[in-house]
Amino acid sequence: xxxFIVSARKYRPSTFKQVVGxxxxxxxxxxxxxxxxxxxAFLFTxxxxxxxxxxxxxxxKTINCLNPTSEMEPCNECESCTAFNNNxxxxxxxxDAASNNSVDxxxxxxxQVRIPPQAGKYKVYIIDEVHMxxxxxxxxxxxxxxxxxxxxxxxxxxxxxxxxxxxILSRCQIFDFKRISVDDIAAHLAWVAESxxxxxxxxxxxxxAQKADxxxxxxxxTFDQIVSFSGNTISYKDxxxxxxxxxxxxxxxxxxxxxxxxTSNLLLTFHEILENGFDGQHxxxxxxxxxxxxxxxxxxxxxxxxxxxxxxxEKYKNQSERCNPGFILKALDLTNKCxxxxxxxxxxxxxxxxxxIQLSSMQWTSxxxxxxxxxxxxxxxxxxxxxxxxxxxxPQQKTAVSEPKPAxxxxxxxxxxxxxxxxxxxxxxxxxxxxxxxxxxxxxxGERNISNVSIKSTLDALKxxxxxxxxxxxxxxxxxxxxxxxxxxxxFAKEYKAKSPTFGSAIEKYKPQLTExxxxxxxxxxxxxxxxxxxMAALLEFLKRExxxxxxxxxxxxxxxxxxxxxxxxxxxxxxxxKKYPGIKQLKEQLNLELDM
Numbered sequence: 194x195x196x197f198i199v200s201a202r203k204y205r206p207s208t209f210k211q212v213v214g215x216x217x218x219x220x221x222x223x224x225x226x227x228x229x230x231x232x233x234a235f236l237f238t239x240x241x242x243x244x245x246x247x248x249x250x251x252x253x254k255t256i257n258c259l260n261p262t263s264e265m266e267p268c269n270e271c272e273s274c275t276a277f278n279n280n281x282x283x284x285x286x287x288x289d290a291a292s293n294n295s296v297d298x299x300x301x302x303x304x305q306v307r308i309p310p311q312a313g314k315y316k317v318y319i320i321d322e323v324h325m326x327x328x329x330x331x332x333x334x335x336x337x338x339x340x341x342x343x344x345x346x347x348x349x350x351x352x353x354x355x356x357x358x359x360x361i362l363s364r365c366q367i368f369d370f371k372r373i374s375v376d377d378i379a380a381h382l383a384w385v386a387e388s389x390x391x392x393x394x395x396x397x398x399x400x401x402a403q404k405a406d407x408x409x410x411x412x413x414x415t416f417d418q419i420v421s422f423s424g425n426t427i428s429y430k431d432x433x434x435x436x437x438x439x440x441x442x443x444x445x446x447x448x449x450x451x452x453x454x455x456t457s458n459l460l461l462t463f464h465e466i467l468e469n470g471f472d473g474q475h476x477x478x479x480x481x482x483x484x485x486x487x488x489x490x491x492x493x494x495x496x497x498x499x500x501x502x503x504x505x506x507e508k509y510k511n512q513s514e515r516c517n518p519g520f521i522l523k524a525l526d527l528t529n530k531c532x533x534x535x536x537x538x539x540x541x542x543x544x545x546x547x548x549x550i551q552l553s554s555m556q557w558t559s560x561x562x563x564x565x566x567x568x569x570x571x572x573x574x575x576x577x578x579x580x581x582x583x584x585x586x587x588p589q590q591k592t593a594v595s596e597p598k599p600a601x602x603x604x605x606x607x608x609x610x611x612x613x614x615x616x617x618x619x620x621x622x623x624x625x626x627x628x629x630x631x632x633x634x635x636x637x638x639g640e641r642n643i644s645n646v647s648i649k650s651t652l653d654a655l656k657x658x659x660x661x662x663x664x665x666x667x668x669x670x671x672x673x674x675x676x677x678x679x680x681x682x683x684x685f686a687k688e689y690k691a692k693s694p695t696f697g698s699a700i701e702k703y704k705p706q707l708t709e710x711x712x713x714x715x716x717x718x719x720x721x722x723x724x725x726x727x728x729m730a731a732l733l734e735f736l737k738r739e740x741x742x743x744x745x746x747x748x749x750x751x752x753x754x755x756x757x758x759x760x761x762x763x764x765x766x767x768x769x770x771x772k773k774y775p776g777i778k779q780l781k782e783q784l785n786l787e788l789d790m
Contacts (some may be wrong), residue, residue, distance in 0.1 A: 194334065199413070199414065199417055200385055200389075200413040200414075200416060200417050201369075201409075201410045201413040201414060204385055204388070204413070205247060206244070206247055206251065206256075207251065207267070207269060207278075208251060208266045208267060208269075209222065209223055209248075209255070209257050209264075209265070209266055210264075210266060212244050212246060212247065212251070213244070213249060213276050213373055213377050213378070213381045213409055214243070214244075214373035214374060214377045214378075214409070215248065215370055215371070215373075218248065218368050218370065219248065220578075221368070222252055222368075223264065223265040223266075224265075226252075226255060226256060226261070226265045227265050231256065231336075231342050231346065232348065232364040232365070232366040233345070233347065234341075234346070234347040234348075234364055234366070235249075235252070235346075235347070235348045235349065235365060235366050235368065236323075236331065236348075236349045236350075236351070236354070236357075236361075236362065236365035236366065236367045236368065236371060237249055237348065237349070237350045237351075237368050238351050238352070238354040238367065238370065239352070239370025239371065239372075239405060240352060240368055240370070240372055240408060241352055241408050241410070241411075242405075242407075242408030242409055242410030242411050242412075243370045243371065243372060243373055243407065243408060243409065244370060244409070245350040246319070246321055246350050246371055247352075248368075248370075249319045249348040249350055250277075250285075250319065251267070252317075252348065253277070253285045253315075253317035253319060253346070253348065254267045254273070254274055254277045254285070255267045256317070256346070257274075257277070257282075257284055257285070257313040257314055257315055257317070258271055258273055258274055258315065259271035259272065259273055259274075263478060272312070272732070273312070273313050273491055278592075279637045282313075283311065283312070284310045284312065284313040284315065284316050284317065285316075285317045285319070286302075286305070286316070286317070286318050286319070287319045287709045288302065288318065288319070288320045288321070289321055289322065290320050290321060290322045290323045290324075290326050291321075291322040292323045294326045294327050294330055295327065295329075295330060296330050296333050298330065299326070299330045299333045299334050300333060302306070302318065302334075303333070303334070303337045304339060305343050306318070306341060306342065307342070309342070309344050310344055313342065313628050315344055315346050316344055316345050316346070316708070317345075317346045317347075317348065318345070318346070318347050318348070318656075319348045319350070320347065320348070320350070321350045322350070322352070322580045323349040323350065323351045323352060323357065323361075324351045324353045324354070324356040324357050326350075328358075330360050331357075331360075332483060333362055334361070334594065335360055335361070335364070338361065338364045339364050340363075343643045344749045347365075349361075349365060351427060354367075357553045361409065366561075371407075372406070372407025372408070373407050373408070373409050374407075374500070375403055375500035376402075376500065377404040378398050378401075378402035378405055378409055378412045379395070379398040379401075379402040381409060382398045382401060382402065382413070382416055383395075383398055385413065385416065386416075386427070387397075387511060388454070390425065391420060391425050391426070391427060391429075392425060392426045392427070393426075393427040394427065394428050394429045395502050395503075395504075396429045396501075396502045396504065396505060397419075397427050397429045397431070397432040398435070399428065399500070399501055399502045399505075399650065400432045400433065400438060401415050401416055401419065401432060401436075402500075403500065403535075404438070406434055415436070418435065419431060419432055419435055419504060422435045423435075437470070437471075439471055439476060439479050441483075441505060441508075443466060444479060444480060444483040445483075445508065445512060446462055447459065447462060447483075447549075448483065448487070448512060448516075449462075449482060449512070450553070451524075451549070451553050452515055452516065452554045454553050454554075456549075456550055456553045456554075458550065459549050459550075459553055460546055463545065464474070464659050473535065473541050473542060473544070473545045474535045474536075476545065477528055477532050477545055478532055478546070479532050480528050481525060481532060482529040482671055483677065484521050484524045484525050484528065485510060485525065486499055486501070486509050486523070487511075487512060487513040487516055487521055488518065488522070490506070490509045490510050490513045491513050491518065497543050514779060516548065520555070521528075524552055524555075525620070527551055527552060527555075528548065530548075531544065531548040540562075550784070559776075568669065575588060576602050586621070601693075604774070639748065658678055667746065668743070669741060669742055669744070670711070670742055670743075670744050671740065671741040671742045672742075673707075673740045673742065674707070675706075675707050677740065678707050678713065678736075678740070679704055679705065679707055681735070681736060681739045681740060682700070682704070682705050683701065684739075685700075685735045685736070685739075686698075686700050686701035687701075687733060689728075689731070689732075693728055696722065696728040698727060699717060699718065699722045700722075700732065702705060702718070703714075703715070703716035703717075703752065710744075711742055711744050711745045711746065712745075712746050712747075712748055713736070713745060713746065713748065714748050714750050715747050715748065715749050715750065716749075716750055716751070717749050717750070717751065718751075718752075719751075720749065720751070722749070723749030729747065732747070733745065733746075733747055763788060764788055767788060
C-alpha cells in the first residue's frame with residue numbers, strides 16, 4: 194500500500210503562480226528577482242497556513258534556478274531545482290527556531306554563512322518561527338543579518354511579529370501575509386477535488402472554507418478528513434455532520450418562527466437543536482451571525498461581505514426582505530447580550546429560551562401595533578380633546594373621585610352627571626384645596642365645578658400652604674440665664690457619652706458662655722469637633738428643646754494659649770524685685786552687698 198500524503202503537502206505550491214490569495218506579495222518578489230533588487234533579509238509575517246514558508250521556499254528555489262522563466266518562475270528542471278525538489282540542496286538551509294533557539298545554534302549558523310556556495314548563486318537560510326529565538330540569540334544574529342556576504346540571503350518567517358526585536362525588524366524587508374478569502378479557498382478546494390476525482394457540492398466547499406478561518410492548510414486538512422468520512426462524493430450534509438456545524442436551515446426556520454410570533458415551534462426547534470448535541474452558546478452565536486447576514490444582504494454595497502454560496506445568498510436575500518433594519522438591529526443586540534452572559538448563567542437553556550421569547554414577542558408586538566384598527570372620528574363635528582379622567586366631588590366629604598372619560602367629546606352631546614360611588618370615594622380620594630384657580634366656580638346647583646382641577650394644581654396648592662405655615666411659624670424666644678444653660682449643657686454631655694464618648698467628653702471639658710441674642714460660645718480643643726455636623730446638630734436641637742428657645746446659635750471658639758512659665762536666674766529675680774520695690778536696691782547699696790552669681 195502506498196504511503197498517503199496529505200493534501201497540504203501533496204498540493205503545496207511549487208511556483209509563485211500557484212500561491213493562493215497572496216498576489217501582491219508574489220508579484221513584488223518576482224519583480225525584485227527580475228530587477229535584481231533582492232534584499233539581504235526578508236521577514237514573512239502573518240496568520241498560520243497562509244503561505245509564508247511556501248513563498249520562502251519558492252523564493253529560495255527561484256533565485257538559485259539556472260534557467261528561470263520570463264515571469265521569474267523556477268523551471269523545476271535544472272540541477273538546482275531538481276536538488277531542491279528532492280530535498281538534497283546544499284544551498285538552501287531550513288532552521289526551526291522553535292527547537293533551535295539558543296546562542297550556540299545561531300553561532301553555528303553564522304559559521305556556515307562564511308562558506309560560499311559550491312554550486313549555485315546564493316546560500317539561502319530559512320528560519321521558521323523566528324520569534325522563538327532567545328534574546329541572546331537575536332543579539333548574536335544582529336551583525337550577520339546587517340552585513341551578510343553577497344551570496345547569503347535570510348528569510349525569516351513568524352506568526353507573531355510583535356515578539357521580534359525592533360533591531361531585527363529594521364534590518365529586514367517585511368511582507369505581511371493576509372488571511373485567504375473564503376472564495377479563494379473554496380476555488381482551490383474545488384481544484385484539488387477535481388484533481389482527486391471527487392464530487393463535492395459548492396455549498397460544502399464554502400462551509401469548509403469558512404471553518405478554516407482564512408488558513409488554506411487548515412482547509413486542506415479538513416478536506417482530507419471529510420474525504421475519509423464520505424468517500425469520493427461529498428455533500429453539504431456530510432460536511433455539517435462531520436464538522437459538527439449547525440445546518441443553515443435551522444436558522445432560517447428560527448427566524449421565520451420569530452417573524453410569525455410562533456413561540457411554541459420556536460422553543461421546540463431549539464430543544465431539537467440541543468437534542469442533536471449542539472451547545473446553547475454555539476446556537477446563539479450562529480443566530481447572531483445569521484442576523485448579521487440578513488443585515489448585510491440588505492445593501493448592495495455590503496453584499497460582498499456575505500461569504501456564502503450563490504444559492505444560500507439568495508435565501509438570505511429573500512428572508513431579509515421580510516425583516517426591517519430596526520428589528521434586525523434589536524435582534525443583534527439581544528443575541529449579543531445573551532452570548533456575553535451565557536457563561537455566567539446558572540440555567541443556560543432557560544437563558545437562551547428567554548432571549549428567543551423576547552425576539553418573538555418583539556416582532557409580534559410590532560405587528561400588533563401595525564395591524565391595530567384606528568377608531569373613526571366623527572365627520573360632522575370636529576372632536577375636542579379633553580382630559581382622560583374627570584373627578585367627581587362627594588358633597589359630604591368634599592373629595593374628588595377619578596373616573597374614566599371618553600377620548601373625545603363632541604359639544605353637541607350633553608354628558609350626564611356621573612353618580613358618585615361612596616365605596617370608591619372612600620378608597621381613592623384627592624383633597625381639593627380652594628385656590629385662585631377654582632374658587633368661586635360653582636354650577637347652578639351650588640356644587641363646586643372642578644372641570645379645571647388637576648392633580649398638579651392640587652399639589653401646588655398643598656406646597657404653597659406648607660410654605661405659608663413655615664413662614665408663619667411662631668418665633669420662640671424664652672429667656673434663660675447662664676446657670677440654666679450650664680445645667681442643660683452638662684445634662685446633654687452626660688447623656689450623650691453613651692452614644693459618642695469623644696464628643697460628650699469634649700463638650701463637658703469647658704463650660705459654655707452665653708452672650709447677647711442667645712448666642713452660645715463653645716470652647717473646643719480643635720476645630721474637628723466643631724465640624725462634626727451630626728453631633729453639633731444634636732446638641733443644638735437639645736438646647737432649643739430644653740430651653741424652649743429656637744433662636745439659639747452656637748459659635749465654637751478655641752481657648753487662648755496659656756503663658757509658658759520661664760525659670761529666672763538670681764540676678765533676674767533681684768532686678769524684678771527691685772523694679773517692684775525700689776527700696777531693695779537702696780538697701781543693697783548701703784550694705785555694699787554683691788549678688789552671688
